[in-house]
Amino acid sequence: MKYDIILCGVGGQGVLSVAAAIATASSIEGLKVRQSEVHGMAQRGGAVLSHLRISDAEIPGDLVPKGSADLILSMEPLESLRYLDYLKPNGSLITGGDPYDNIPNYPEIEGLHESIDRLPKSRIIPAKELARQAKNPKASNMVLVGAASSTLPLKMESLKKAIELLFQRKGKEIIEKNLHALDLGANS
Amino acid sequence: MNNLALLGDEALALGAVDAGISAAYGYPGTPSTEIMEYLQRIEQQKGKPLARWSANEKAAYEEALGTSVFGKRVLVTMKHVGLNVAADAFVNSSLLDIQGGLVLAIADDPGMHSSQNEQDSRFYSEFAHVPCFEPTSQQEAYDMMAQAFDLSEELHVPVMVRLVTRLSHSRAAIEVKPARTENPGKKAPDMKQWMLLPAMARKQWHQLLQKEKKMAAYGETTPWNPLTRGSRTGLITTGLGLNYYKENMAEMEEIPSHLHIGYYPFPENKIRELASNCDEILLLEEGDAFVEKRLRAILTQNITIKGKLSGDLPREGELNPDNVRGILGLAPRETLSVEKMELPGRPPQLCKGCPHTDTYLFIKEVVAERKESLVTSDIGCYALGALPPLMVPETIVCMGASITMAKGAAEAGMENVMAVIGDSTFLHSGLTGLVDCVSDNAPVTIIIVDNSTVGMTGGQETRLESHRFPPVVEGLGVLKEHIRLLNPLSKYHEENKKVLREELDFQGVSVIIAVRECIEWLRKQKKGAK
Numbered sequence: 097m098k099y100d101i102i103l104c105g106v107g108g109q110g111v112l113s114v115a116a117a118i119a120t121a122s123s124i125e126g127l128k129v130r131q132s133e134v135h136g137m138a139q140r141g142g143a144v145l146s147h148l149r150i151s152d153a154e155i156p157g158d159l160v161p162k163g164s165a166d167l168i169l170s171m172e173p174l175e176s177l178r179y180l181d182y183l184k185p186n187g188s189l190i191t192g193g194d195p196y197d198n199i200p201n202y203p204e205i206e207g208l209h210e211s212i213d214r215l216p217k218s219r220i221i222p223a224k225e226l227a228r229q230a231k232n233p234k235a236s237n238m239v240l241v242g243a244a245s246s247t248l249p250l251k252m253e254s255l256k257k258a259i260e261l262l263f264q265r266k267g268k269e270i271i272e273k274n275l276h277a278l279d280l281g282a283n284s
Numbered sequence: 285m286n287n288l289a290l291l292g293d294e295a296l297a298l299g300a301v302d303a304g305i306s307a308a309y310g311y312p313g314t315p316s317t318e319i320m321e322y323l324q325r326i327e328q329q330k331g332k333p334l335a336r337w338s339a340n341e342k343a344a345y346e347e348a349l350g351t352s353v354f355g356k357r358v359l360v361t362m363k364h365v366g367l368n369v370a371a372d373a374f375v376n377s378s379l380l381d382i383q384g385g386l387v388l389a390i391a392d393d394p395g396m397h398s399s400q401n402e403q404d405s406r407f408y409s410e411f412a413h414v415p416c417f418e419p420t421s422q423q424e425a426y427d428m429m430a431q432a433f434d435l436s437e438e439l440h441v442p443v444m445v446r447l448v449t450r451l452s453h454s455r456a457a458i459e460v461k462p463a464r465t466e467n468p469g470k471k472a473p474d475m476k477q478w479m480l481l482p483a484m485a486r487k488q489w490h491q492l493l494q495k496e497k498k499m500a501a502y503g504e505t506t507p508w509n510p511l512t513r514g515s516r517t518g519l520i521t522t523g524l525g526l527n528y529y530k531e532n533m534a535e536m537e538e539i540p541s542h543l544h545i546g547y548y549p550f551p552e553n554k555i556r557e558l559a560s561n562c563d564e565i566l567l568l569e570e571g572d573a574f575v576e577k578r579l580r581a582i583l584t585q586n587i588t589i590k591g592k593l594s595g596d597l598p599r600e601g602e603l604n605p606d607n608v609r610g611i612l613g614l615a616p617r618e619t620l621s622v623e624k625m626e627l628p629g630r631p632p633q634l635c636k637g638c639p640h641t642d643t644y645l646f647i648k649e650v651v652a653e654r655k656e657s658l659v660t661s662d663i664g665c666y667a668l669g670a671l672p673p674l675m676v677p678e679t680i681v682c683m684g685a686s687i688t689m690a691k692g693a694a695e696a697g698m699e700n701v702m703a704v705i706g707d708s709t710f711l712h713s714g715l716t717g718l719v720d721c722v723s724d725n726a727p728v729t730i731i732i733v734d735n736s737t738v739g740m741t742g743g744q745e746t747r748l749e750s751h752r753f754p755p756v757v758e759g760l761g762v763l764k765e766h767i768r769l770l771n772p773l774s775k776y777h778e779e780n781k782k783v784l785r786e787e788l789d790f791q792g793v794s795v796i797i798a799v800r801e802c803i804e805w806l807r808k809q810k811k812g813a814k
Contacts, residue, residue, distance in 0.1 A: 106630065123289060123457065132454040133291070134397070135314055135742070140668065142632035147454075157527030158454035161605035163617035178627055183620045200673075201628040211625045 097127075099249050100160040101148040102182045105171030106196045107134075107141050110237035113262065114169065115146045117241050120258035121250045122150045132158040141198055143175055150249070169244050171237060172196040173208040173220065180215075189215050190244050192223035192236055219243065226280040232270075235277035242281020252282065292451035293318035295422040295458050296389055297359075299429030300333075301326055304464035306356035306384070307334040309344035311712065312741035313363030314398035315452035316391035320361050321742075332466075339747050340683070340712040341366035345373040348386055353478060355470035356384040357433055364392040364405050369683065369713070374442070375412045379488040381477030382440045384467050385433035391447040394571055395602040398449075398740075400663070400682070402600070404571035409444045409548055413492055415499045416444040416548040417508065420526045422456040424546070428508070430464070435502065439495050448570055450524055450602065500549045508546035511554045514539040518562035520555070521545070522575060524603060525568030531605040532612055540566070550575055552582050559583050566611055567591030570603050634668050639800035642772040643733050644669045644676040646780040647702065650788070651676070657700035658693050662686040662714075664706035665739040665802075677704060684713025690728040691721050700788050701727070707734040707753065708746045715760070718795070722761040727791045729784070732757075733772075735802035743805045750799050757795045766794040773800065 101118065105111045112133055119129045132147040147160045162181045168189045170176030176191035183189065191212060195205050212218050221243045223236040230239070238259065245252055256275055263271045290298065297319045300308065310320045323335035338344035341362040351358035360370075367374060367390055374388065390408075393399040409416035417432050419425040428445055436443040476484055503509055515538040521529050522545045533539070543558045545551070559565060565587060567576045573592040580589070590596040596611045597603070609616060634641050643666075651657045661667060661677030662685065670677040679689055690703035705714050710732050721728055734753060738744040748756065757767050768783050770776065780798075787794035 107632065119289060119455065128457070129289065130454060130456045131289075132450060135318070135453050140632040140635060140665070140740075141630075143630040155456075156530035157524065157605060158450050158456075159528075159604050161531060161617060163619035164605075174627060175630070177625055180622065180624060181619050185618060185620050187620065198633070199628060199630055203625070203628065207625070215620070215622060 098151040100165045102160060102165045102168045102179045103146040103148055104175045104179055105144055107144050109171040111144045111146055114237045114241055115148050116262055117258045118148060120261055121254040124254045124257055127152055128155055130155045130158050167247055169240060177211055188217040188247050190219045192240055193220040194224040221284050227277055230273055230277040230280055232273035232277060235274050238274045238277040239281035242278040243284050245282045289455045289457045290422055291318050291453060291455050292422050292425050292447055294322040296425040297322040299426035300359040302463040303430045303433040304357050304466045305333045305359050306466045307351045308359040309336055309338050309347045310361030311338055311341045311344055311366055312738050312744045313366050314741055315393055315449040316361050316363045317741045319389055337744055341370035342373050345370040349377055352382050352384040352386045353472050356467045358384060359387050359389060361389045364390060364403050367405060367408055376480060377442050378412045378414045379480055379485055379492055381472060382436055382442055383472045385436035386442045387432045387436060388442060388444045390444060391452045392571060393449050404574055405446050406548060406574045413496050414442050414444055416446055418446045418523050418546050420524055423458045426458050439498055441495055503547050503549050503551040504553050506547050509551045511543045511558060514541040516563045518558045518565045521568045523570035525570050528603050528605045528608045529568055532609055532614055535614055536612060555582055559587055564588035568608055631671055635803055637803045639735055639772045640666045640669055640733055642774055643798045644674045646777055648676050650781050650784045654700045658698050660686040660689045660703045662705040662709045664709050666704060666706055666733050683709055684717055687714050687717035687730055691726040694727045703730045705732055708738040711747050718760055721793045725792050729787045729794045732797045734797055734799045737802045737805040739802045743808055753797055762793050762795050766790060768796045770798055771800055772798045
């Protein structure tokens with residue numbers, strides 16, 4: 097089993113937490129993981145990309161080759177379209193539907209959604225609204241992990257355990273809200 | 285602590301701890317910063333090793349020499365361009381009789397994710413005549429540390445370990461080994477070998493050249509430079525080039541004969557052996573064409589060499605699993621064929637509410653009033669003010685250059701010359717430039733944007749707190765009435781403009797200190813306090 101994921105969004109949207117959640121869940125299932133992150137200058141409000149590779153065998157490198165990603169999981173519609181070259185011909189794309197508009201030339205949202213809808217396997221998730229329902233506006237990213245849960249080669253149980261581990265230090269309430277966000281995403 | 289998922293930086297740090305370091309010194313710089321941050325977390329938990337940021341890379345390296353002279357193991361960390369600052373100490377240190385193992389962990393940034401150039405530190409290791417290890421995985425980053433320290437003590441030389449961004453900032457699980465204990469403190473037995481007066485330095489230079497033979501012999505036998513026989517195509521990989529070869533290997537018709545270089549000086553005999561059975565040599569090097577450039581000198585026969593210099597691989601940027609396919613004889617991978625939309629870029633920018641934005645806004649308006657002006661700037665978050673919409677800084681070169689370039693421009697006759705520099709950069713390399721400005725009474729206006737932290741690299745401590753800056757500047761001889769403190773908030777916008785106008789009109793050295801905390805740093809402080 098080999099599963100390559102491109103995670104993307106804008107600096108500050110929680111891409112690294114998504115990577116950590118999926119990577120931790122994979123480790124819980126005894127799988128090997130390699131995950132490349134973006135730190136430093138590139139991160140400040142700019143486009144952020146993380147490569148996450150899961151496998152039951154040795155993983156040769158940290159980068160996903162073009163045409164090899166099983167999944168693009170994006171926090172935001174514009175960013176979801178930036179890395180299509182990485183997607184396998186039958187790969188899936190899941191993205192948050194709400195634009196993160198911090199540039200003067202952000203495209204029309206309808207056009208972006210149309211482009212996403214044209215892809216063979218794509219889903220747009222109202223992540224912001226679902227996070228609001230989970231009473232944790234910051235948890236849009238966990239809504240998206242939930243939305244990807246049926247596509248990922250991982251058990252829901254492992255994802256939940258991973259979230260509990262990641263938010264352990266922040267207390268029970270935050271854990272519950274993030275688990276709720278995960279569930280709302282999974283049922284979306 | 286088995287099976288930890290660590291960044292390459294963190295794996296290296298843990299490797300250094302388990303190799304028995306007593307101390308670590310460094311200066312923050314992407315992609316190396318997380319090495320020291322990890323060590324500081326270990327220090328907090330366990331009380332050791334001593335893990336300290338220094339005022340700059342040269343200071344860090346020299347502090348480490350002090351650890352070594354007392355027989356203890358020490359790690360120095362910095363980014364590639366940091367070694368330009370530490371080069372004086374580094375290059376000379378190879379002549380010393382290193383006692384406690386001294387390892388320089390250096391992180392290069394091919395592709396310039398967060399840097400101003402792509403310089404390849406392997407050239408520095410050769411220049412200084414010191415060995416260099418180059419890991420290709422988090423596990424190797426951990427494992428190589430023990431050997432780097434052992435070799436440093438065996439040959440009494442500093443040793444370099446070179447990381448690149450992709451390894452520094454990628455996570456994988458590693459297995460750890462039993463930790464070695466620290467060295468006891470013991471002064472170097474022969475202090476003559478630590479004094480580089482010409483007569484003694486000549487002896488040390490002679491010795492280093494003898495040591496260099498041992499370094500080369502190590503390269504021929506170390507398992508980090510494995511040679512395997514395959515087809516009549518010879519492949520040499522260095523650094524992450526190995527990973528991208530492995531990624532594509534299954535699709536290749538024939539498995540080439542292969543030498544991987546994980547240790548330098550690279551094994552010349554093994555290269556000759558590889559070439560003697562091959563018709564052509566392919567090179568996958570992460571970084572500059574370091575080995576490729578030297579290959580012609582080693583191989584006297586007529587043999588085809590393909591790599592970056594021959595144009596078979598891109599010379600700029602990083603290698604990746606895709607751009608190595610051509611040289612390996614593979615076609616590009618099939619990707620999704622859909623009509624692609626033209627997408628606008630999303631470059632990094634100053635955070636919302638960043639104090640630097642307000643500083644640049646008042647500078648911008650005053651600049652617009654003047655017929656001629658120059659705004660030199662420096663390395664840090666505030667360099668992002670060069671991008672739209674602010675577009676205020678006009679030069680960004682290297683740490684500290686804002687002040688000294690401003691002096692040169694002002695002395696060449698330019699009017700209204702301003703230097704914008706951050707608090708940490710000022711302490712790193714700005715002080716000496718200010719001394720020059722004061723000595724010559726240069727008509728420059730230096731604007732220290734003091735946000736109380738090293739912002740760009742994630743909020744490390746600045747070596748001096750904000751209230752210490754005015755006395756430092758005054759102590760260097762700037763007139764008190766031309767040291768102006770202000771708060772870059774929009775409500776003081778007009779007042780701040782007035783201050784800048786006054787200081788630009790003054791034909792001497794002015795220092796404006798714009799003090800307001802980094803909002804990211806504030807957020808972190810609040811989080812920490814919870």
